[in-house]
Amino acid sequence: MAERITPRSENYSEWYINIVTEAKLADYSPVKGCMVIRPRGYALWERMQAVLDGMFKETGHQNAYFPLLIPESFIRKEAEHVEGFSPELAVVTRAGGEELEEALIVRPTSETIIWSMYKKWIQSYRDLPLLINQWANVLRWEKRTRLFLRTSEFLWQEGHTAHATQEEAREETLRMLEVYRRFAEDWLAMPVLTGVKSQSEKFAGAVNTYAIEAMMQDKKALQAGTSHDLGQNFAKAFDVTFQDREGRQSLVWATSWGASTRLIGALIMSHSDDRGLVLPPKIAQTQIVVIPIFKNQNKAEVLAYAEKIRDSLKGGFRVEYDPDDNNSPGWKFAEWELLGVPIRIEAGPRDREAGKAVLVRRDTGEKIPAAFGDIPAKVGSLLEDIQKSLYAKALEFRKANTVCISSYDEFLSFFNDTDGGFAESPWCGSGECEAKIKEAAKATIRVLPFGNEQRVRGGCVACGKEAAHLAVFAKSY
Amino acid sequence: MAERITPRSENYSEWYINIVTEAKLADYSPVKGCMVIRPRGYALWERMQAVLDGMFKETGHQNAYFPLLIPESFIRKEAEHVEGFSPELAVVTRAGGEELEEALIVRPTSETIIWSMYKKWIQSYRDLPLLINQWANVLRWEKRTRLFLRTSEFLWQEGHTAHATQEEAREETLRMLEVYRRFAEDWLAMPVLTGVKSQSEKFAGAVNTYAIEAMMQDKKALQAGTSHDLGQNFAKAFDVTFQDREGRQSLVWATSWGASTRLIGALIMSHSDDRGLVLPPKIAQTQIVVIPIFKNQNKAEVLAYAEKIRDSLKGGFRVEYDPDDNNSPGWKFAEWELLGVPIRIEAGPRDREAGKAVLVRRDTGEKIPAAFGDIPAKVGSLLEDIQKSLYAKALEFRKANTVCISSYDEFLSFFNDTDGGFAESPWCGSGECEAKIKEAAKATIRVLPFGNEQRVRGGCVACGKEAAHLAVFAKSY
Numbered sequence: 037m038a039e040r041i042t043p044r045s046e047n048y049s050e051w052y053i054n055i056v057t058e059a060k061l062a063d064y065s066p067v068k069g070c071m072v073i074r075p076r077g078y079a080l081w082e083r084m085q086a087v088l089d090g091m092f093k094e095t096g097h098q099n100a101y102f103p104l105l106i107p108e109s110f111i112r113k114e115a116e117h118v119e120g121f122s123p124e125l126a127v128v129t130r131a132g133g134e135e136l137e138e139a140l141i142v143r144p145t146s147e148t149i150i151w152s153m154y155k156k157w158i159q160s161y162r163d164l165p166l167l168i169n170q171w172a173n174v175l176r177w178e179k180r181t182r183l184f185l186r187t188s189e190f191l192w193q194e195g196h197t198a199h200a201t202q203e204e205a206r207e208e209t210l211r212m213l214e215v216y217r218r219f220a221e222d223w224l225a226m227p228v229l230t231g232v233k234s235q236s237e238k239f240a241g242a243v244n245t246y247a248i249e250a251m252m253q254d255k256k257a258l259q260a261g262t263s264h265d266l267g268q269n270f271a272k273a274f275d276v277t278f279q280d281r282e283g284r285q286s287l288v289w290a291t292s293w294g295a296s297t298r299l300i301g302a303l304i305m306s307h308s309d310d311r312g313l314v315l316p317p318k319i320a321q322t323q324i325v326v327i328p329i330f331k332n333q334n335k336a337e338v339l340a341y342a343e344k345i346r347d348s349l350k351g352g353f354r355v356e357y358d359p360d361d362n363n364s365p366g367w368k369f370a371e372w373e374l375l376g377v378p379i380r381i382e383a384g385p386r387d388r389e390a391g392k393a394v395l396v397r398r399d400t401g402e403k404i405p406a407a408f409g410d411i412p413a414k415v416g417s418l419l420e421d422i423q424k425s426l427y428a429k430a431l432e433f434r435k436a437n438t439v440c441i442s443s444y445d446e447f448l449s450f451f452n453d454t455d456g457g458f459a460e461s462p463w464c465g466s467g468e469c470e471a472k473i474k475e476a477a478k479a480t481i482r483v484l485p486f487g488n489e490q491r492v493r494g495g496c497v498a499c500g501k502e503a504a505h506l507a508v509f510a511k512s513y
Numbered sequence: 514m515a516e517r518i519t520p521r522s523e524n525y526s527e528w529y530i531n532i533v534t535e536a537k538l539a540d541y542s543p544v545k546g547c548m549v550i551r552p553r554g555y556a557l558w559e560r561m562q563a564v565l566d567g568m569f570k571e572t573g574h575q576n577a578y579f580p581l582l583i584p585e586s587f588i589r590k591e592a593e594h595v596e597g598f599s600p601e602l603a604v605v606t607r608a609g610g611e612e613l614e615e616a617l618i619v620r621p622t623s624e625t626i627i628w629s630m631y632k633k634w635i636q637s638y639r640d641l642p643l644l645i646n647q648w649a650n651v652l653r654w655e656k657r658t659r660l661f662l663r664t665s666e667f668l669w670q671e672g673h674t675a676h677a678t679q680e681e682a683r684e685e686t687l688r689m690l691e692v693y694r695r696f697a698e699d700w701l702a703m704p705v706l707t708g709v710k711s712q713s714e715k716f717a718g719a720v721n722t723y724a725i726e727a728m729m730q731d732k733k734a735l736q737a738g739t740s741h742d743l744g745q746n747f748a749k750a751f752d753v754t755f756q757d758r759e760g761r762q763s764l765v766w767a768t769s770w771g772a773s774t775r776l777i778g779a780l781i782m783s784h785s786d787d788r789g790l791v792l793p794p795k796i797a798q799t800q801i802v803v804i805p806i807f808k809n810q811n812k813a814e815v816l817a818y819a820e821k822i823r824d825s826l827k828g829g830f831r832v833e834y835d836p837d838d839n840n841s842p843g844w845k846f847a848e849w850e851l852l853g854v855p856i857r858i859e860a861g862p863r864d865r866e867a868g869k870a871v872l873v874r875r876d877t878g879e880k881i882p883a884a885f886g887d888i889p890a891k892v893g894s895l896l897e898d899i900q901k902s903l904y905a906k907a908l909e910f911r912k913a914n915t916v917c918i919s920s921y922d923e924f925l926s927f928f929n930d931t932d933g934g935f936a937e938s939p940w941c942g943s944g945e946c947e948a949k950i951k952e953a954a955k956a957t958i959r960v961l962p963f964g965n966e967q968r969v970r971g972g973c974v975a976c977g978k979e980a981a982h983l984a985v986f987a988k989s990y
Binding site: 063065066067070071072073074075077078079081082098099100101102103104105106107110122123124125126127128129130131132133139140142149152153156157168172173175177178179188189191 | 544548549550555558559576579581583600601604608629649655
């Protein structure tokens with residue numbers, strides 16, 4: 037019910053958590069920092085998995101499964117990798133009633149265990165490229181957690197590919213970034229910026245990290261998928277070489293890329309409102325709910341009519357039907373709005389007599405009358421329209437909250453005196469300026485967006501020296 | 514290649530492991546007892562998942578996800594449960610750089626963490642039944658492991674349901690057992706016995722465990738799926754009660770049921786032969802491979818013809834095409850036989866001229882010529898025929914190796930002097946006789962099969978006292 041949801045304007049964080057728990061997407065578990073993904077939340081993940089998995093297979097990837105536990109010594113083989121992940125590791129020290137000789141890490145990511153296998157599997161250029169993806173749970177012990185957005189355990193997919201040349205590995209990195217962009221924009225109706233991360237924000241062990249970044253309704257950025265150019269770092273750490281066409285031994289080139297259940301949090305914060313979830317039709321588990329409105333004296337006829345409507349939609353759409361007579365129509369409207377179903381169809385006795393029904397859009401509340409025979413076609417075009425308009429609205433919001441700033445005073449004021457947004461600002465490329473900004477404005481570089489190289493004008497927003505990049509700064513999740 | 518596979522008659526265990534590794538289904542990992550499931554093995558699991566998941570949803574279940582880590586105290590709440598699982602637990606004692614106050618168990622199964630959540634979610638009869646399934650990894654630290662059949666980590670699904678009455682819970686237990694039976698027989702072409710386990714073989718924490726049991730080609734039994742009637746054991750341990758229609762508080766009734774990547778081992782050992790994998794067409798990732806047979810002077814025409822054949826099959830079947838000219842046709846035939854593809858289509862220059870091709874069955878080696886236009890229809894009926902005949906052959910094998918034995922001497926001789934099989938024998942129902950048989954014959958009760966109650970004749974095979982059951986004894990995996 038709407039009353040259970042704190043309005044965004046009052047407390048944005050509480051609004052988010054209310055939606056997650058009231059729509060029964062997830063719940064707190066008795067294990068610190070770990071969540072339970074409830075059936076309605078998991079159904080969203082299943083649809084995301086199905087779509088992404090299809091996109092991975094279309095681009096030539098196969099799924100496999102690697103062990104959950106990783107020998108502690110493996111994690112230590114790549115210097116930056118161990119430094120980045122050490123503070124977050126969960127460690128198995130006892131198993132089968134005995135202390136283990138070597139502790140085992142619950143995987144925070146699987147580069148090390150996978151590259152130890154790639155060493156066995158890769159001998160020749162004929163074994164390349166090796167294009168593998170894994171759907172799995174991972175564990176990163178977090179101090180401050182938030183359902184879906186940051187939890188100690190989360191579900192994700194991690195692609196790990198091996199290539200004969202640097203060029204091929206870079207192409208793969210960008211190909212998968214583009215897969216994430218298409219998924220976010222076409223399916224989640226969530227516009228994203230694509231680009232490269234600064235060195236301080238990259239994955240521990242990568243040469244470069246690319247990311248998609250979306251703006252949430254509180255104007256903060258959320259990183260929704262990353263693709264890493266790993267160079268030869270893991271091939272070196274695990275001594276993975278191959279014989280090329282000319283018979284020479286060379287180190288293998290690598291990529292990895294991942295997206296997680298965090299996408300559910302991003303989806304919620306992109307579109308939802310104070311009445312609850314708003315879901316893009318392409319990803320919604322239920323696209324339409326048919327609600328009969330009846331009294332005792334006309335119940336049978338109205339139910340029969342509502343069922344006829346439901347049946348006319350069954351083939352082409354994901355439709356539910358709610359004839360429950362324990363709850364009033366008003367209660368049901370609110371409940372299905374909370375759950376984010378894109379279209380509600382109301383059918384009462386007068387609708388039945390007139391051979392009509394009322395279609396109600398979840399995103400705008402607009403009521404659209406339709407004759408019985410027109411309902412499937414109307415629903416089809418409405419769903420498309422909702423998908424498009426959610427995207428357009430989110431894009432509009434991002435544009436309205438993205439500013440070009442080149443003066444440091446304005447920059448600080450934007451982040452410290454207003455509720456911020458995305459600042460496109462020239463940056464000299466130094467870690468010092470980045471750190472200074474983080475300290476003073478709590479904003480970080482989200483990406484150096486593609487296609488903006490020629491737009492770099494003037495000096496670095498922080499130090500005034502010649503700018504090397506146009507960077508997008510924001511507060512972030 | 515066939516040479517890489519030890520014949521079954523020579524060393525059955527080696528034959529099995531050769532198939533798993535040579536067909537690249539799985540590999541040993543650097544973590545003791547844990548396997549890597551390679552893409553060809555994982556593709557089998559994906560198809561199994563898709564089919565089972567559909568069957569679970571048809572029977573009203575929803576998927577969810579619960580934490581990997583379980584507080585140690587939870588495992589201790591159900592006395593039999595902790596006793597059964599304690600020796601196999603892997604324990605996280607350190608996380609985020611600190612020693613944990615309470616150790617966390619990597620889930621060996623999820624009853625305890627799930628019932629701790631059900632306590633929050635179940636208040637009234639309106640919340641029941643609660644029908645949830647989880648696809649997940651679990652860890653049971655094993656001393657002796659074998660790829661797919663017994664590994665410390667494995668993938669599985671675990672259903673966990675909550676009901677208002679004992680009757681409903683029992684119905685659910687048997688409903689899911691029947692889902693497993695249908696899946697094993699209709700999809701894996703693997704005939705199974707269904708029945709209840711003896712008390713000594715049941716799940717730790719169950720009132721009764723039901724199972725499907727299949728006979729492998731070495732005549733040993735393999736438990737391929739279990740469904741547990743948990744009574745009120747977990748509801749008691751976690752204090753889960755509900756208010757019934759009359760306003761009384763009652764304890765909830767529970768079931769759980771699971772099947773795992775062990776099914777891949779069962780599938781291999783049911784049908785494969787000394788040349789490699791044999792896969793039932795309904796579960797095979799690739800159903801047909803088209804192999805052009807060409808020389809340099811006719812390569813272009815033959816490839817074009819083979820592609821025409823491939824294209825004519827693309828819509829209705831899962832088809833691959835192997836035009837690689839680095840390997841000879843004979844090498845390719847052996848390779849695709851090793852991988853278990855049900856039908857190979859050979860197309861050479863003479864086939865092209867005659868507008869024909871040769872279809873070769875993987876299971877029997879039979880060669881069937883077909884005119885181009887007839888290929889799709891012929892392939893369709895052949896695949897059905899292969900599916901049926903694999904089932905029939907396995908059933909025939911089980912029947913030929915199942916004997917009714919009522920004398921203890923014959924029983925001991927059957928298991929100690931021959932290579933055994935399934936012994937249907939009367940049993941008094943005592944744990945002592947069961948233990949005595951296990952000691953003397955290394956055979957255990959696999960199930961008390963359904964529908965055999967009236968067939969119990971004479972005295973217990975071990976003690977001669979009045980028999981209560983007809984039990985199926987076998988050596989097992």
